[in-house]
Amino acid sequence: MGYIDAQEGDQARTAFRKAEKKYKLYKHASTSRSHSSKLRLQVPPTNLTDVIDFSKIDNVSSVAGIRKLQDQFEWPVYALENYPGFYFIPGALTVEQQLYWIKEALTSFIEPPNRTNHNAVYGPISDLWSAAHKELVLVEERPFETSDSSKFQGNGLLTGQENFDENRAGSAPRGAAFDNSYSVKACLHQKVNSNITGHDSSDTTRLTTEVHTANSYIDAVYHSSQDTYKTDKDLKKAAFKDSHLSHCTPQPRLSSSSVDERRPVVRWKFADPRVSVQNEAEFASSSKMVPAELLLRKLRWATLGLQFDWSKRAYNTTIPHRTFPVELAQFAARLGLPAMVDGDFHAEAAIVNFFGPDDMLGGHIDDMEADWNKPIVSMSLGCKSIFLLGGVAREEPPIAMFLRSGDVVLMAGEARSRFHGVPRIFTGADEADLPDFSAVSSNSANFPFIDYIKQSRINVNIRQVY
Ligand SMILES: O=C(O)CCC(=O)C(=O)O
Numbered sequence: 048m049g050y051i052d053a054q055e056g057d058q059a060r061t062a063f064r065k066a067e068k069k070y071k072l073y074k075h076a077s078t079s080r081s082h083s084s085k086l087r088l089q090v091p092p093t094n095l096t097d098v099i100d101f102s103k104i105d106n107v108s109s110v111a112g113i114r115k116l117q118d119q120f121e122w123p124v125y126a127l128e129n130y131p132g133f134y135f136i137p138g139a140l141t142v143e144q145q146l147y148w149i150k151e152a153l154t155s156f157i158e159p160p161n162r163t164n165h166n167a168v169y170g171p172i173s174d175l176w177s178a179a180h181k182e183l184v185l186v187e188e189r190p191f192e193t194s195d196s197s198k199f200q201g202n203g204l205l206t207g208q209e210n211f212d213e214n215r216a217g218s219a220p221r222g223a224a225f226d227n228s229y230s231v232k233a234c235l236h237q238k239v240n241s242n243i244t245g246h247d248s249s250d251t252t253r254l255t256t257e258v259h260t261a262n263s264y265i266d267a268v269y270h271s272s273q274d275t276y277k278t279d280k281d282l283k284k285a286a287f288k289d290s291h292l293s294h295c296t297p298q299p300r301l302s303s304s305s306v307d308e309r310r311p312v313v314r315w316k317f318a319d320p321r322v323s324v325q326n327e328a329e330f331a332s333s334s335k336m337v338p339a340e341l342l343l344r345k346l347r348w349a350t351l352g353l354q355f356d357w358s359k360r361a362y363n364t365t366i367p368h369r370t371f372p373v374e375l376a377q378f379a380a381r382l383g384l385p386a387m388v389d390g391d392f393h394a395e396a397a398i399v400n401f402f403g404p405d406d407m408l409g410g411h412i413d414d415m416e417a418d419w420n421k422p423i424v425s426m427s428l429g430c431k432s433i434f435l436l437g438g439v440a441r442e443e444p445p446i447a448m449f450l451r452s453g454d455v456v457l458m459a460g461e462a463r464s465r466f467h468g469v470p471r472i473f474t475g476a477d478e479a480d481l482p483d484f485s486a487v488s489s490n491s492a493n494f495p496f497i498d499y500i501k502q503s504r505i506n507v508n509i510r511q512v513y
């Protein structure tokens with residue numbers, strides 16, 4: 048969608064949607080068809096004057112409605128008078144802590160049995176971070192017919208019946224795997240031409256509705272306007288759309304018995320395409336492959352601790368999961384204190400959101416946890432973003448605030464019933480407001496993480512479920 052579209056139908060839009068449109072990133076409409084002067088448009092720069100900047104609030108009394116809580120907490124904490132239960136802790140994480148959690152998110156949080164947006168298409172994927180840096184590719188092995196799920200154990204990709212069922216009966220069409228992948232030939236060709244580059248300049252906006260939780264969450268949407276892959280127009284349209292849509296258009300989950308037991312099953316594993324060039328016979332049985340680097344770039348979410356069953360829109364304790372990381376749980380309990388009414392905060396689940404340069408998280412309410420008095424503890428890592436905090440209805444105009452790396456937001460009680468979302472992240476070097484990560488790390492092993500985060504934002508939002 049270009050700038051013109053955004054101007055149309057404003058009447059019909061809710062106040063929340065209007066604010067999303069106001070702050071979202073618009074690519075210059077001429078970029079996709081740069082030869083057509085007719086399409087050249089001047090897109091006005093986003094007006095950011097209304098965006099609250101907690102990092103610049105030193106004299107709090109001068110900012111109406113913002114209250115600094117007195118020094119009873121580890122960090123300076125701000126509350127918003129008209130938004131009870133909402134707290135903002137600017138710079139709660141040190142730069143070292145930010146780097147630490149960025150690394151944890153990319154190496155540990157995305158590891159099976161934690162699930163990611165890629166699960167529905169490829170099954171569990173292990174070691175994506177290192178595979179991407181070794182330039183490996185995810186290879187489709189020869190499909191075969193079976194009704195025996197035990198055959199899937201131990202191949203490193205499909206680890207259990209639950210995931211197996213999810214892949215087969217989940218909302219992502221099986222064919223999505225095929226749509227999102229490349230032929231061996233095309234992939235090797237790309238490698239040879241070193242042409243696996245980032246986003247292109249087309250302005251084809253992808254809008255997907257991501258159902259995180261219950262009904263209200265149906266409205267959670269991701270936009271990603273440059274989710275494209277240079278070399279193949281058709282593939283770039285389909286690429287990874289379905290991995291978002293897997294949570295987006297929930298279809299009735301088939302019971303195990305209703306699943307077609309003899310359906311061909313595709314298995315995926317990482318392989319080195321350079322080796323295959325030398326020995327193409329080795330890959331003869333494999334028809335599709337996806338660069339790990341692309342999968343990493345298209346990583347959108349992972350779930351920690353108790354897993355959420357998107358098709359039932361409920362937490363499902365029977366889905367294989369690891370206990371919530373103790374260190375993160377302890378940190379979240381400390382961070383959450385300003386919003387606590389009574390008792391302790393027991394982190395049981397988290398959604399880890401990964402934002403690329405053009406991604407956004409649409410307005411939604413998180414309403415699937417039992418006790419709304421317990422806060423959602425939400426930490427921002429990486430590029431600066433805009434956070435919208437609205438009302439219980441979309442018609443209520445939201446307020447906007449900047450979220451920077453190291454900031455923490457708490458939403459408890461009444462604040463939990465408010466629509467919120469992230470319409471924009473700022474990845475430009477001059478506007479991302481990243482701390483100097485290299486100053487806290489001379490270890491070259493950290494450089495790839497620092498490179499990644501220069502173009503990305505990670506949000507870890509932590510919840511007590513029961
Ligand atoms: O990315 C953010 O700051 C907010 C994330 C969020 O609201 C969610 O995942 O529910």
Ligand SMILES: [Fe+2]
Nearest residue numbers: 411412413467
């Ligand atoms: Fe949320």
